[in-house]
Amino acid sequence: GKTPERWNKNIAHNETVSGNIFYPFRKELEDVALEMIPYFVSVHVNNHTVLNYIDAAQSIGLPADPCPMCQAEYGLFVLDDYPDYAPTMVTSNEACDGSVATSVLQDWFLNRPLYAMPQPMRYDDPLVQEHCQKEIEGCWKFIEEQYGVKFDWDEYVKWAKSFNKLTEFEWEKWDVAANTKYYPINGVAQALYRIYYSQDGDRPIWHEMDEHVKRIMNKTVKNKIETFPKTRHRAIAWSCAPLYYSNWCTWAYNCWGINCVINMDSLMFDQYLRTDTYEHALEDLSWFNEKAPMRAMAVGGHEHILSLFDYMERFNCDMVIMYDQLQCKGMQGIHGVFEDEFRKRNIHAIWVPHALPDKRTVSRKEIRRIINDYMTTVMRETPLDPSLLDFDDDQSW
Ligand code: SF4
Known part of the structure; x- marks a missing residue:
């Protein structure tokens, strides 16, 4: 005021x-x-x-x-x-x-x-x-x-065209992530950057950031630099993520060689915005908004939720980290269907329970214990770094 x-x-x-x-x-x-x-x-x-x-x-x-x-x-x-x-x-x-x-x-x-x-x-x-x-x-x-x-059509076109450039680069990144070992972005950066910029809309800072990433990615691809050399499993993370433990994938990579290549939130808002006519613009804008976080693949109908399996194939993943948001009625309702599909398709899936931003329901330590148990008892693997199996981060900064 x-x-x-x-x-x-x-x-x-x-x-x-x-x-x-x-x-x-x-x-x-x-x-x-x-x-x-x-x-x-x-x-x-x-x-x-x-x-x-x-x-x-x-x-x-x-x-x-x-x-x-x-x-x-x-x-x-x-x-x-x-x-x-x-x-x-x-x-x-x-x-x-x-x-x-x-x-x-x-x-x-x-x-x-x-x-x-x-x-x-x-x-x-x-x-x-x-x-x-x-x-x-x-x-x-x-x-x-x-x-x-007043509604300004030219202003809309200017920003929408600029935003489309971000989308094009996102597709380029997905292509490198899906088909090479040279993708330089870790799972946390991939997820959070995508969520922020796609929800916020076009801003000059995103273009500046993309230029930095483009330079790095061009270098890793051109020089064939294997960016995550300890990878044993390429994982896709699906459903709504634990906000209090985004960095679980950094831990999982270092401890078990689980490389989280892509996640559900990165794949939302996948919509090009046409600017040739007002009708096309409105149509695409409406689609874009409908494909918002979680709506598109968590509660927007089972055909979208089950698109996990197409993405798994597209990104060459051999493992699913299946987030299990305990208070999400939409995802809880389809839990059994996923169990059946994982069994039928013989897919290794680790269910990770959590309560989105509330760290008190399932602690970070508990999440790590569940992954540790799966990797030792089901996968029968040994950790890359045993010192990371258990540590105290109860303060969870
Ligand atoms: S219940 Fe929460 S976690 Fe589930 S879709 Fe709705 S907002 Fe997302």
């Missing part, structure tokens, strides 16, 4: 609403994902930061069994701990309907103009496409009315 000229030009939105919805207004307004910094980034850096938000949500009588991501997101409001930087808010029901509760509570706590932009769960049903596009157009109209600005 101290600098209202800036405050009046910001749009707050859920971190699961794609930043590229706001391209038509980027000349005059700034779109900033609300939960991204206080919740999503902070838990990766320091696992303790979100626990008080989860507890706060439950302290006002809300049930403890919904997804802890949604609990943490509305716990920010219970503690009045959200950054107050914008006069309006755009919300979404993504990733799943747990987020509907977040939107309802945000509406209540923020008490300011709010546009809810829900997406259908069975998003690829052709019958819902027109509805999704209307939701986006409704959002644009809401922004025009609230801020007195």
Whole structure:
């Protein structure tokens, strides 16, 4: 409130609403994902930061069994701990309907103009496409009315074209990861960078970063530098990941030679944005938003969830790290189907239980113990570095 000229030009939105919805207004307004910094980034850096938000949500009588991501997101409001930087808010029901509760509570706590932009769960049903596009157009109209600005097609085209360059480089990276031993990006960097830039939308910093990575990747491919020489297994990580232990894959590589080549979150938002006509742009933008994190491959229908097996083949993986988010109703509902498929296809899959940002339910140490057990009893392998089998990181910084 101290600098209202800036405050009046910001749009707050859920971190699961794609930043590229706001391209038509980027000349005059700034779109900033609300939960991204206080919740999503902070838990990766320091696992303790979100626990008080989860507890706060439950302290006002809300049930403890919904997804802890949604609990943490509305716990920010219970503690009045959200950054107050914008006069309006755009919300979404993504990733799943747990987020509907977040939107309802945000509406209540923020008490300011709010546009809810829900997406259908069975998003690829052709019958819902027109509805999704209307939701986006409704959002644009809401922004025009609230801020007195006009939809700017040229501005949209400029940013969308620039974002497509990031997508093209992502495809190039996937190609190198899938078909060579020279991919220079580790599993953590692959997952987190992809999540942040694809949700946030186009920014100059992503292009700068991609140029650095391109230089490194060109070098490793040209000189045939084997980047992960201790690899014994090429793994794909599937389903919703433990935010408090993104670096499990660094540990798994050093301890067991499990190289996590790709993960589900990296493969979302896989949508090129056409800019030749308004109709094509709206169609693609709508698809892009529907393929948001977790919606596309966790709760968007079993055919997407089971696309794991196609990706496994495409990325030449011989092992699955199957995240088992204990409070995710969508993924819990399909647990048995995966068990059957793994058996039928004779695939080595390690189930890794966790509770997204809440480290208290399954500790990091417990996750390592489960992987250790599988590697010794089922795979009958010995660790590359036995000193890494067990160590104390209960403080989990
Ligand atoms: S982890 Fe599951 S319950 Fe939580 S937001 Fe994602 S899809 Fe929804």
